[in-house]
Amino acid sequence: xxxxxxxxxxxxxxxxxxxxxxxxxxxxxxxxxxxxxxxxxxxxxxxxxxxxxxxxxxxxxxxxxxxxxxxxxxxxxxxxxxxxxxxxxxxxxxxxxxxxxxxxxxxxxxxxxxxxxxxxxxxxxxxxxxxxxxxxxxxxxxxxxxxxxxxxxxxxxxxxxxxxxxxxxxxxxxxxxxxxxxxxxxxxxxxxxxxxxxxxxxxxxxxxxxxxxxxxxxxxxxxxxxxxxxxxxxxxxxxxxxxxxxxxxxxxxxxxx
Amino acid sequence: xxxxxxxxxxxxxxxxxxxxxxxxxxxxxxxxxxxxxxxxxxxxxxxxxxxxxxxxxxxxxxxxxxxxxxxxxxxxxxxxxxxxxxxxxxxxxxxxxxxxxxxxxxxxxxxxxxxxxxxxxxxxxxxxxxxxxxxxxxxxxxxxxxxxxxxxxxxxxxxxxxxxxxxxxxxxxxxxxxxxxxxxxxxxxxxxxxxxxxxxxxxxxxxxxxxxxxxxxxxxxxxxxxxxxxxxxxxxxxxxxxxxxxxxxxxxxxxxxxxxxx
Numbered sequence: 001x002x003x004x005x006x007x008x009x010x011x012x013x014x015x016x017x018x019x020x021x022x023x024x025x026x027x028x029x030x031x032x033x034x035x036x037x038x039x040x041x042x043x044x045x046x047x048x049x050x051x052x053x054x055x056x057x058x059x060x061x062x063x064x065x066x067x068x069x070x071x072x073x074x075x076x077x078x079x080x081x082x083x084x085x086x087x088x089x090x091x092x093x094x095x096x097x098x099x100x101x102x103x104x105x106x107x108x109x110x111x112x113x114x115x116x117x118x119x120x121x122x123x124x125x126x127x128x129x130x131x132x133x134x135x136x137x138x139x140x141x142x143x144x145x146x147x148x149x150x151x152x153x154x155x156x157x158x159x160x161x162x163x164x165x166x167x168x169x170x171x172x173x174x175x176x177x178x179x180x181x182x183x184x185x186x187x188x189x190x191x192x193x194x195x196x197x198x199x200x201x202x203x204x205x206x207x208x209x210x211x212x213x214x215x216x217x218x219x220x221x222x223x224x225x226x227x228x229x230x231x232x233x234x235x236x237x238x239x240x241x242x243x244x245x246x247x248x249x250x251x252x253x254x255x256x257x
Numbered sequence: 258x259x260x261x262x263x264x265x266x267x268x269x270x271x272x273x274x275x276x277x278x279x280x281x282x283x284x285x286x287x288x289x290x291x292x293x294x295x296x297x298x299x300x301x302x303x304x305x306x307x308x309x310x311x312x313x314x315x316x317x318x319x320x321x322x323x324x325x326x327x328x329x330x331x332x333x334x335x336x337x338x339x340x341x342x343x344x345x346x347x348x349x350x351x352x353x354x355x356x357x358x359x360x361x362x363x364x365x366x367x368x369x370x371x372x373x374x375x376x377x378x379x380x381x382x383x384x385x386x387x388x389x390x391x392x393x394x395x396x397x398x399x400x401x402x403x404x405x406x407x408x409x410x411x412x413x414x415x416x417x418x419x420x421x422x423x424x425x426x427x428x429x430x431x432x433x434x435x436x437x438x439x440x441x442x443x444x445x446x447x448x449x450x451x452x453x454x455x456x457x458x459x460x461x462x463x464x465x466x467x468x469x470x471x472x473x474x475x476x477x478x479x480x481x482x483x484x485x486x487x488x489x490x491x492x493x494x495x496x497x498x499x500x501x502x503x504x505x506x507x508x509x510x511x512x513x514x515x516x517x518x519x
Contacts, residue, residue, distance in 0.1 A: 015435060017461060018461055018462060019461070133460075134431055134457075134458055134460075135397075136394075136396055136397065136398070136431035136432055137395075137397060137431065137432050137433045137434065137458070138397050140397070144397075144398075170457075194457075196483075196484075196485075197484075197485055198289075198290035198293040198294055198484045198485060199286060199287060199290035199482065199484050200286060200290075201286075220459075221461070222461055223460065223461060224459045224460060224461055225459045225460070225461055225463075225489055225490045225493035226489075226493065227488075227489035227490070227492045227493045228459045228485045228486045228488075228489030228490060228493075229485075229489070230489070231294070231485035231488060231489050232485045235293050235294065235485065
């Protein structure tokens with residue numbers, strides 16, 4: 001079985017994305033052997049008041065138990081503390097996505113630290129995408145900013161006990177392992193869809209250095225095709241036990257489901 | 258889907274090294290990755306990315322490719338040249354393709370594909386019956402590669418060099434691939450034009466729409482180093498067995514059959 005930590009629903013305004021409707025997305029995932037998924041609402045990138053996107057997502061997920069909802073909030077916008085509480089207690093969200101490149105703040109800012117701290121106190125993992133789409137092909141109204149894994153790593157070090165899932169990031173061991181081969185950022189978890197596998201054995205090296213618990217299968221659907229992500233894990237050279245953890249256990253464990 | 262029965266040929270990949278010396282370990286790693294993913298043969302080159310590489314520099318780059326070819330028979334070499342050095346480029350093509358068994362020409366962004374400076378090398382490639390693979394893309398930040406060819410340059414190039422087989426590199430190489438495909442809808446159906454699927458971009462629909470825009474006989478499977486991406490996005494394109502056969506290797510062997518020198 002496979003659990004996908006990185007899927008999205010909702011309309012993307014900058015190019016046509018097939019299967020962005022949640023029912024079509026489920027079908028797309030199931031056809032590839034995926035048995036469950038964490039999902040974010042793309043509208044959360046664009047709504048000024050992104051709590052509305054969380055309400056939309058909660059309604060969709062309540063009718064579709066295949067998915068686990070991940071909220072999106074902007075710590076620059078009023079009442080995010082109240083919204084976070086509602087997302088956890090009433091809407092059943094199991095994670096919180098932060099998108100500073102869309103919402104206009106930096107990870108070193110006070111507001112970012114505050115929301116990470118609040119979410120960590122509530123036991124909620126935070127998702128941070130390095131990018132949503134490849135900025136080399138971005139629409140002229142879209143952001144051109146990507147977030148470096150080291151910036152996210154330093155952000156995580158600022159709040160003890162925080163857990164951050166880094167998505168859409170091409171990570172190399174040299175960025176996240178020290179010279180002693182120990183993890184530089186123990187609170188980071190890495191989604192696998194952009195980690196090279198067969199060439200250079202990067203995924204296996206990361207598993208060895210970080211521990212298999214810190215790698216989580218993700219596809220990036222429906223923005224991206226799914227088979228490339230499946231091939232990465234399949235041909236990673238990891239043990240069956242490690243592949244099982246990456247493909248199924250870790251995603252569910254980190255979300256507490 | 259057992260795509261390996263089609264014995265995929267990666268039309269666009271690279272080897273590395275310095276001062277004419279192959280990084281053998283890296284080349285072995287690349288072949289190992291190809292083996293894991295069931296890729297039968299790998300076309301390689303060593304392009305130089307700065308403004309105007311000298312003849313000494315591109316000759317040294319080709320020595321790296323030639324070393325890889327002599328060590329590993331599954332590598333198919335492409336000769337990299339800087340067309341600004343016309344005489345030296347023709348000599349290098351003769352050395353690498355006619356005498357030492359390379360199978361095509363690789364160009365980088367030193368010139369647009371439709372620059373008149375390319376006439377001698379494009380005509381010679383046509384005489385030899387070998388393809389010319391040109392680095393390409395439609396970047397949203399054009400200043401980073403000011404002479405990067407996009408689809409509109411290829412539309413012009415096939416008119417300028419109608420005898421030459423021209424390959425637009427990596428539709429998934431980063432850049433506005435939809436823009437490129439919309440332009441390529443106007444490609445002359447009789448033109449000797451091809452496009453490879455390489456690059457790290459695996460956007461939903463990218464290969465399916467490439468096939469729709471230019472036709473299955475013009476699409477070449479490639480990775481440009483992104484091995485899982487390369488295989489995976491072709492498999493997800495919803496293509497027929499016949500289309501997969503052409504894209505994974507059939508179109509490549511058709512191109513190779515045009516070669517006019519031993």
